[in-house]
Amino acid sequence: MVKIMKKSNRLFSYIKRYPGFLVSSLICALIFVVAMCLTPLFFGKAIDEITLALTNGISLFDTYFFRYLIISVILIVLVLIFQFLFEYFNGLFVERVTKNVKDDVFKKLNEVSIAYIDEHPHGDLVSRVINDSDNLNVALISGFRQFYQGIIQIIVTFIIMFIFNWILGLVVVFLTPFGFLISYNLAHKTNKYFKSQSKIVGDLGALSLESINNIDVIKSNNYEKDSIIEFANINKDLYKVGQKAQFAGSLANPVTRLVNNSTYAIVGMVAALLCAFSYKDGNMILGASCTVGTILTFIQYSNQFAKPFNEISNCIPEIQTGLSSLKRLNAVLDEKNDINEGTKIIEKTVEKINFENVNFSYDGKKQIIKDFNLKVEQGQKIAIVGPTGCGKTTIINLLLRFYDPNSGEISFDETDTKSILKNSLRKSFGMVLQDTWIFSGTVRENITYGKNDASEEEIIEACRKANCYDFIMRLPNGFDTYINDYSGLSVGQKQLISIARVMLVNPKIMILDEATSNIDTRTEMKISEAFNLLMKGKTSFVIAHRLSTIINSDLILVMKDGAIIEAGKHKELLEKHGFYYELYNAQYAKIV
Numbered sequence: 001m002v003k004i005m006k007k008s009n010r011l012f013s014y015i016k017r018y019p020g021f022l023v024s025s026l027i028c029a030l031i032f033v034v035a036m037c038l039t040p041l042f043f044g045k046a047i048d049e050i051t052l053a054l055t056n057g058i059s060l061f062d063t064y065f066f067r068y069l070i071i072s073v074i075l076i077v078l079v080l081i082f083q084f085l086f087e088y089f090n091g092l093f094v095e096r097v098t099k100n101v102k103d104d105v106f107k108k109l110n111e112v113s114i115a116y117i118d119e120h121p122h123g124d125l126v127s128r129v130i131n132d133s134d135n136l137n138v139a140l141i142s143g144f145r146q147f148y149q150g151i152i153q154i155i156v157t158f159i160i161m162f163i164f165n166w167i168l169g170l171v172v173v174f175l176t177p178f179g180f181l182i183s184y185n186l187a188h189k190t191n192k193y194f195k196s197q198s199k200i201v202g203d204l205g206a207l208s209l210e211s212i213n214n215i216d217v218i219k220s221n222n223y224e225k226d227s228i229i230e231f232a233n234i235n236k237d238l239y240k241v242g243q244k245a246q247f248a249g250s251l252a253n254p255v256t257r258l259v260n261n262s263t264y265a266i267v268g269m270v271a272a273l274l275c276a277f278s279y280k281d282g283n284m285i286l287g288a289s290c291t292v293g294t295i296l297t298f299i300q301y302s303n304q305f306a307k308p309f310n311e312i313s314n315c316i317p318e319i320q321t322g323l324s325s326l327k328r329l330n331a332v333l334d335e336k337n338d339i340n341e342g343t344k345i346i347e348k349t350v351e352k353i354n355f356e357n358v359n360f361s362y363d364g365k366k367q368i369i370k371d372f373n374l375k376v377e378q379g380q381k382i383a384i385v386g387p388t389g390c391g392k393t394t395i396i397n398l399l400l401r402f403y404d405p406n407s408g409e410i411s412f413d414e415t416d417t418k419s420i421l422k423n424s425l426r427k428s429f430g431m432v433l434q435d436t437w438i439f440s441g442t443v444r445e446n447i448t449y450g451k452n453d454a455s456e457e458e459i460i461e462a463c464r465k466a467n468c469y470d471f472i473m474r475l476p477n478g479f480d481t482y483i484n485d486y487s488g489l490s491v492g493q494k495q496l497i498s499i500a501r502v503m504l505v506n507p508k509i510m511i512l513d514e515a516t517s518n519i520d521t522r523t524e525m526k527i528s529e530a531f532n533l534l535m536k537g538k539t540s541f542v543i544a545h546r547l548s549t550i551i552n553s554d555l556i557l558v559m560k561d562g563a564i565i566e567a568g569k570h571k572e573l574l575e576k577h578g579f580y581y582e583l584y585n586a587q588y589a590k591i592v
Contacts, residue, residue, distance in 0.1 A: 123206030139322020150308030
């Protein structure tokens with residue numbers, strides 16, 4: 001537990017949020033541990049009273065037997081009550097800490113840059129939010145339980161033993177730590193296995209999520225067998241590492257119990273010797289008296305003193321797993337937030353967008369955008385075409401500041417976008433992408449995602465423009481129908497809902513990234529009309545493979561290898577008989 005605390009000052013910050021639970025659990029632990037430690041003492045005294053009665057032939061009612069027995073029963077009741085309260089407060093405390101950790105990790109994933117998300121397997125990130133947080137929860141429950149209860153129990157038992165019989169106390173104190181030291185050394189040597197285990201769990205989660213999300217591709221390519229083998233290989237590695245980790249961790253407990261059982265035997269023998277040789281000619285020797293009750297009491301104290309060490313050794317695998325998970329959680333929480341150094345706010349419609357000598361590379365090696373220059377006036381429709389990998393989507397990523405240029409400048413009305421608050425900048429944009437995004441909720445909630453206060457009339461109008469009103473009305477509960485990505489809607493229907501979502505927001509700048517690629521030709525014509533109405537008077541950027549959708553654009557940029565190789569209107573580009581001419585001819589087999 002101490003090692004977990006030292007791992008992160010951030011963990012302390014979570015712990016310090018709940019001083020009430022900490023103090024309450026500490027008080028409850030103190031009461032029940034003291035009561036638990038005093039119980040063997042009074043039981044031992046009761047046994048000595050029985051011995052006294054039998055030896056002297058007197059009635060138990062003439063001794064203190066019943067007094068000690070009643071005190072013992074009261075102590076047991078106190079143990080039961082306050083141990084329950086201790087577990088209750090400790091559970092509340094740990095669950096709240098874990099909840100805050102999960103909240104902060106998820107919040108951090110929403111605050112980091114897109115680059116960080118792109119660079120990490122999504123399944124691994126999901127594993128950190130869920131699995132690693134749960135591992136930390138288990139470690140904290142086990143750790144704090146032993147930390148509070150164990151420390152108090154060791155201190156109280158130590159004091160009572162030395163007051164009651166210092167010789168037997170020395171025997172117990174000397175022998176008990178050996179088991180703990182052995183467990184600690186084992187844990188230190190096996191920590192690498194638990195780190196590997198956490199990493200492989202993340203890899204397995206990433207592969208599972210990837211396979212589930214792309215199961216149609218796997219099946220269409222008859223890749224099921226290879227996918228199963230790939231999963232089995234990683235799972236096999238997890239089995240091997242997990243087996244080593246659990247085996248090494250499980251060694252601690254039997255070794256500790258062996259030492260403790262040896263301690264019981266030695267305590268019993270020393271106590272028997274004290275009983276036999278404590279007195280000579282009526283005088284006490286060795287400096288410590290011993291009775292039958294003392295023997296039984298110290299056997300109990302030997303167990304109580306060793307119990308915290310035993311329980312810590314029992315939860316070493318959980319603590320080690322928690323430490324590894326804590327490291328993975330810290331790696332997320334320590335990540336820098338998405339840079340948002342800007343202070344300016346966009347308060348009016350952007351009239352000019354300029355790209356000046358923009359260069360960009362994702363990895364610092366391969367240049368994706370090369371010396372890109374572009375001037376866009378308000379209301380212009382800019383189309384970007386080109387082969388896959390030419391940098392079309394990257395231009396949009398730079399425009400939205402998902403990434404910033406390595407060099408050059410992008411400006412809105414002569415203001416560098418780096419000086420504009422990102423949330424203000426992005427509020428100016430509306431996007432419709434090729435990949436639809438439908439979350440679990442009602443149709444209404446999906447459409448009003450960007451405008452929660454939209455009126456019913458606004459929602460209906462947006463849906464009519466997006467040509468999705470009719471099919472929504474045919475759903476079982478209309479706008480209140482619960483949907484998700486797997487609710488049976490076609491790709492085209494989900495795309496129409498995504499389009500209605502943007503139409504409702506009515507942004508200043510539109511971005512269409514293959515927005516009609518999943519729509520049939522008839523619906524595409526209707527959607528194109530709606531887009532023309534939506535984009536009227538607005539600046540728009542359209543990425544398209546279907547060149548028929550961009551014929552009326554004010555400017556068509558033809559990109560190849562990150563650079564603009566042609567620019568102009570549709571007819572102008574056809575007349576050049578260049579790369580655009582070849583793309584258009586390849587699609588239609590003849591020039592229109």
